[in-house]
Structures are given as structure tokens and as C-alpha cells.
Amino acid sequence: MSVAQPLVDPSVAPACPEEIVIATAIAAHGLVKVYRSRKSEVRALDGIDLEVEAGTVLGLLGPNGAGKTTTVRILATLLRPDAGTATVAGFDVVHQPQEVRSIIGLSGQYAAVDENLTGRENLWMFGRLYQMSSSAARQRAVELLDQFGLVEAADRVVKTYSGGMRRRLDLAGSLISHPLLLFLDEPTTGLDPQGRLGMWEVIRGLVREGATLLLTTQYLEEADELADTIAVVDHGKIIARGTADELKSQVGGERIEVIVHDQVDLGRARQLLAPTGIGDPHVDEHTRRISIATDRGAQGLVQVVRDLDEASIRINDIGLRRPTLDDVFLSLTGHESESGE
Amino acid sequence: MTSGASRTKPRTGVGGLRQSASDGLIITWRNLKRIPRIPELAIFAVLQSIMFVLLFAFVFGGAIPLPGGGNYREYLMPGIFAQTIVFAAATTAIGMSEDVHKGLIDRFRSLPMARSAILIGRALSDVVYNGGILIVLMLSGLLVGWTVRTGIPPFLEGVGLLLLFAFAMSWIGIWLGLSVPSVEVAQQAVFIVLFPITFVSNVFVPPQTLPSWLQPIAEWNPTSTLTASLRGLWGNPNPYASTGFPSQHPVLVTLLWVVVIVAVFAPLGIRRYRSMSH
Numbered sequence: 238m239s240v241a242q243p244l245v246d247p248s249v250a251p252a253c254p255e256e257i258v259i260a261t262a263i264a265a266h267g268l269v270k271v272y273r274s275r276k277s278e279v280r281a282l283d284g285i286d287l288e289v290e291a292g293t294v295l296g297l298l299g300p301n302g303a304g305k306t307t308t309v310r311i312l313a314t315l316l317r318p319d320a321g322t323a324t325v326a327g328f329d330v331v332h333q334p335q336e337v338r339s340i341i342g343l344s345g346q347y348a349a350v351d352e353n354l355t356g357r358e359n360l361w362m363f364g365r366l367y368q369m370s371s372s373a374a375r376q377r378a379v380e381l382l383d384q385f386g387l388v389e390a391a392d393r394v395v396k397t398y399s400g401g402m403r404r405r406l407d408l409a410g411s412l413i414s415h416p417l418l419l420f421l422d423e424p425t426t427g428l429d430p431q432g433r434l435g436m437w438e439v440i441r442g443l444v445r446e447g448a449t450l451l452l453t454t455q456y457l458e459e460a461d462e463l464a465d466t467i468a469v470v471d472h473g474k475i476i477a478r479g480t481a482d483e484l485k486s487q488v489g490g491e492r493i494e495v496i497v498h499d500q501v502d503l504g505r506a507r508q509l510l511a512p513t514g515i516g517d518p519h520v521d522e523h524t525r526r527i528s529i530a531t532d533r534g535a536q537g538l539v540q541v542v543r544d545l546d547e548a549s550i551r552i553n554d555i556g557l558r559r560p561t562l563d564d565v566f567l568s569l570t571g572h573e574s575e576s577g578e
Numbered sequence: 579m580t581s582g583a584s585r586t587k588p589r590t591g592v593g594g595l596r597q598s599a600s601d602g603l604i605i606t607w608r609n610l611k612r613i614p615r616i617p618e619l620a621i622f623a624v625l626q627s628i629m630f631v632l633l634f635a636f637v638f639g640g641a642i643p644l645p646g647g648g649n650y651r652e653y654l655m656p657g658i659f660a661q662t663i664v665f666a667a668a669t670t671a672i673g674m675s676e677d678v679h680k681g682l683i684d685r686f687r688s689l690p691m692a693r694s695a696i697l698i699g700r701a702l703s704d705v706v707y708n709g710g711i712l713i714v715l716m717l718s719g720l721l722v723g724w725t726v727r728t729g730i731p732p733f734l735e736g737v738g739l740l741l742l743f744a745f746a747m748s749w750i751g752i753w754l755g756l757s758v759p760s761v762e763v764a765q766q767a768v769f770i771v772l773f774p775i776t777f778v779s780n781v782f783v784p785p786q787t788l789p790s791w792l793q794p795i796a797e798w799n800p801t802s803t804l805t806a807s808l809r810g811l812w813g814n815p816n817p818y819a820s821t822g823f824p825s826q827h828p829v830l831v832t833l834l835w836v837v838v839i840v841a842v843f844a845p846l847g848i849r850r851y852r853s854m855s856h
Contacts, residue, residue, distance in 0.1 A: 310684075314687075315688060315854075317855050343685070343688040346681070349681035350685075363689065365601075366601060366686070366689045367691075368691070
């Protein structure tokens with residue numbers, strides 16, 4: 238099985254070929270892709286550099302049209318770059334596409350499975366097209382159906398599947414050949430909250446097994462939840478990269494948030510908070526929430542708790558909040574991310 | 579592997595010809611699986627042809643006298659077979675276009691499979707599908723008075739010619755299906771192309787009744803030569819414009835058409851498919 242050991246130095250890697258892991262799974266430099274139509278030119282990618290180490294998860298985060306899918310399509314050999322180079326596990330995506338295809342799995346935005354075949358038939362077909370023997374493909378289909386909770390639906394035509402089931406089948410299809418590297422292009426777009434949580438669980442399982450993953454998403458919480466490092470893409474460029482924590486601290490500023498029990502206490506609480514924070518407190522009457530930026534961290538929080546207690550103001554919740562990735566996106570791009578759909 | 583050229587062609591497959599064949603058969607299997615699962619497709623394809631038989635045999639047929647006499651329905655049926663085969667390009671184009679727009683082609687292109695397999699599988703499965711539809715149509719033809727007056731070998735030659743032509747038409751369908759921006763456009767485009775091809779022909783009316791400038795077009799129309807071949811092979815009434823080369827050698831001209839269509843549209847389709855990565 239593909240128990241890839243993360244970050245193994247190739248020089249000390251075990252001799253068994255299954256376990257040799259190339260430390261750099263993806264290396265892309267200066268990728269440019271221009272879509273030309275009669276009247277206009279769209280620079281979908283404007284010099285993308287990427288590096289993904291084996292055994293890690295990179296989240297490509299950006300709004301619709303930022304260039305995430307174009308990047309994935311180039312790395313998965315579906316599209317040629319107009320400039321720049323990219324290698325996947327050391328194979329060049331333009332000159333060695335067939336080698337690249339044999340070690341990657343791709344799961345796209347729409348579940349690319351055949352609606353008129355059953356789940357089992359889909360997986361068998363993909364296995365055969367990965368050049369497995371018929372019986373090996375059948376065996377692998379059984380394993381994957383089990384792993385993805387599709388045993389009961391295995392012999393039903395995919396047309397009858399729910400959106401979440403289709404995505405799981407699509408993902409299973411991309412895992413047939415134990416790929417060294419997995420591309421997930423917006424794996425949860427269009428799923429209901431339950432389907433999304435189910436998908437996250439599945440993806441976390443893959444990560445635990447040591448999969449190397451490149452994930453694109455418009456959902457900031459999704460990148461936060463699943464990725465080790467995040468690259469923020471906008472207008473075909475990477476505008477920031479780092480861990481979720483690093484990105485959040487780039488935006489700076491923690492906030493103290495208080496939810497008071499009684500609406501009538503809002504005014505007094507607001508006055509008490511003001512000296513501890515920076516600037517004006519933000520008050521949301523409807524949720525009885527007050528928040529204020531602070532540079533005093535936990536000390537500030539302790540101070541606020543004391544002050545509120547002395548004034549006998551009852552509170553429902555209080556805490557120190559770090560900025561969300563939504564805040565990061567807003568401060569980096571100057572516009573809101575279009576994660577809402 | 580060729581490298582160094584600025585645009586290196588992707589390799590056709592790891593195992594070359596053998597892989598093309600085995601991957602092509604898997605795609606054929608996959609395309610055929612859908613027929614019993616959407617029986618409406620095949621049922622409506624047959625019903626459409628039967629509708630044409632009924633319309634022309636019983637509505638227009640009385641108004642269309644055959645030069646030199648003969649049973650109109652017996653004259654009509656080979657034309658209906660040919661028309662059905664020509665229209666099969668629509669099935670191919672729509673199927674291909676669906677695969678593109680549902681993302682399946684992308685999935686296939688990300689697999690280490692033979693690149694030609696998608697196209698080969700599509701062409702093969704459509705030949706099988708059309709063979710099935712022909713069987714049903716021939717049985718209904720027998721009911722309305724069509725018959726083969728010659729013998730088994732010429733009958734089989736006619737069937738072989740129909741299937742060869744179906745193969746050629748499916749390449750037009752593949753090219754169209756890969757070229758149009760959506761499935762709906764595929765449906766529209768196909769009918770705009772196919773209706774004139776089947777109507778400016780000898781399928782429904784003897785070409786002598788057409789205006790003189792249209793007659794050569796109808797005479798060289800592959801639907802006409804295919805229909806004339808069938809009528810000739812099976813001994814059905816065939817009052818064709820007599821002296822032209824196509825009417826003297828309809829089988830030869832039909833085979834030439836098959837070669838020309840495949841020679842033009844197979845490379846076009848393959849180029850389309852390859853250029854999807856640009």
C-alpha cells in the first residue's frame with residue numbers, strides 16, 4: 238500500500254522501490270498560460286511558482302477565475318503552459334506526460350464518472366485504463382468501494398447517487414493506482430454541509446496515510462482545515478504563501494470578543510473594553526457581540542475579564558480571536574473572496 | 579521519446595497498437611453499456627425511422643410515382659436504412675459532446691491510457707449500436723412490403739456497406755462533437771448538416787423529379803449512392819438517373835466516399851482531440 242513516508246531524503250531511502258519518495262513532489266517555475274480569443278487575451282496564469290514537498294498538503298486558495306484550475310490542469314498534463322516548466326515527481330509535465338499520468342490521481346470540479354455505469358463498473362474501467370489486469374482492477378474496486386462507504390451502492394447506476402456519493406466515487410477513481418500525488422480541484426464545491434464534512438473526513442484519512450496532495454479551494458476554512466501550507470492565488474499570481482498561522486499573523490492583530498448575556502449591558506461593556514484595545518470597539522447588537530483589536534494578547538483578555546466581573550456584567554462567551562483566513566484574503570487582495578457561491 | 583522540439587507530441591500510449599486496441603475495447607464496452615440503461619435513446623431512434631417509413635409510405639407515397647413502375651415501399655426502405663445510418667452521426671456527436679462537457683474526457687486524458695482509445699471506442703460502439711437498430715428496422719420493413727429479391731450474399735454485402743458507412747459517419751460525429759461548445763449546439767448543428775444530405779437524394783423521390791441543377795448533387799450525394807447500391811444489390815426498384823458514373827457504379831462510389839470521409843474527418847477529429855491541451 239502507499240504508505241509514503243513523508244520527506245524521506247532519497248539518498249537514505251529504503252531500497253524497496255515502493256517506498257522511495259522523491260522529496261520534491263511538485264516543482265513549477267514561471268508558469269504562464271494565456272487564453273486567446275478573437276478579441277481578448279486573458280492571462281490566466283502570470284508566472285506561477287510552486288513547490289510541494291512529498292507527504293505534505295498544499296492548498297491553492299483563491300476566488301473563481303484566479304487560475305487555480307488552470308494550474309492543476311497544467312500539472313496534470315491536461316493543458317500545456319505557454320511558458321515556464323513543471324515537474325511532477327521529477328517527470329516533466331510537457332515532455333513526459335505518460336509517466337506523469339501513471340503516478341498521479343486527479344479529481345476534478347465536477348465528478349467525472351460515468352453516470353450510466355454502476356460505481357463498481359466505473360472503478361473497474363478506470364483500473365483497466367490504468368493498465369491493470371481485469372481481476373486486479375476488480376479487486377481494487379472492491380477495496381475502494383469499501384474504503385469510501387459505497388458498498389451498498391456499488392451495483393447501482395451512478396445516476397441515482399447523491400452529489401456527495403458521486404464525489405466520493407470520483408475521488409476513489411483517482412486513487413485506483415495508489416498515486417504518489419493527488420490533485421483535488423475544489424473537492425467540495427457544490428456539496429451540502431454534510432457532504433462537505435464527509436469529504437473532509439475522507440481527505441484527512443488520505444493525509445494520515447501520507448498522501449501528497451495539492452488541493453484547490455475557494456473555501457478559506459477548507460484550506461485552513463486540510464492544508465499544511467497555503468498559497469493564495471489571485472489574477473494568475475501567487476500573492477502570499479505560508480502556513481495558515483503565518484498568513485493570519487501577516488494580517489496581524491488579535492481581537493478580544495465578548496458576548497454579553499443581557500442586551501442592556503452592551504453600553505457599559507463597550508466602555509470597559511475601550512481602554513484595553515486599540516481603536517473603537519465593534520458592537521453587533523443583534524448577537525450582543527462586542528469585539529476590539531488588541532496588542533496585549535492574553536494579558537488584555539485577563540484584564541477585560543476582571544473589569545467585566547467587577548462591574549457584575551454577565552457574559553455568555555469571551556475569547557481572544559485570531560483573524561480568520563477571510564480577514565487574510567481581504568487584506569491581501571483588497572476584495573472579499575467569493576467563497577459564498 | 580522525442581524531445582527538444584518546442585511542441586513535442588504526447589506519446590500515443592505505453593504499449594502502442596496493442597494498448598490502443600485493448601483500451602479502445604474497454605471504451606467500446608463502456609459506450610455499449612449505456613444503451614440498455616437509457617433504452618429511450620434506441621427506442622426513439624427506431625421510432626423516428628419507422629415514422630419516416632409510415633409518413634412516406636402512406637402519406638406522400640401515393641403522390642410519388644416511380645418511373646418504370648414498382649412498389650414505392652420496397653423502393654423506400656433501402657433509403658430509410660441509409661438515412662438512419664447517416665443520422666447516426668448525430669448520436670455520435672451528442673455522445674462525444676456529453677463526454678467532453680461532463681468532464682469524462684478530462685478524466686480519461688489524465689489516465690495513462692492510449693489517447694486514440696476514446697475515438698476508436700466511440701466509432702466501434704456506434705457501429706454495433708447502428709447494427710442493432712438496422713435489425714429492428716429491417717424486420718419492420720418486411721412488414722410493410724420490403725424484401726430482398728436476390729440472395730443471402732448480396733444481402734450481406736449490403737449490410738456490410740451500411741456498417742462501413744456508419745463507421746465513416748461516426749468520424750464526422752466525433753469531429754462535430756469535439757468542435758461544438760455544448761451538447762445542445764451539437765444537436766442543432768448535426769441536423770442542419772444531415773437533413774439536406776438525406777433529402778437532396780434518391781431516398782424519398784426519384785432524382786429525375788428534381789430541378790436539373792440539383793440532379794448532379796443528388797446523384798453524387800453519398801446517401802444516394804449508398805441507397806442505390808442497396809437497391810441494386812437487393813433487387814429493389816431503382817429508377818436512378820441512368821447514365822451518370824455514380825448510378826453506373828454506386829458501390830464503388832460509396833466505398834470511395836467512405837475512404838474520403840474517414841481520410842478527412844478522422845485526422846480532423848484526432849487533431850481536435852489533441853488540441854484540447856492547448
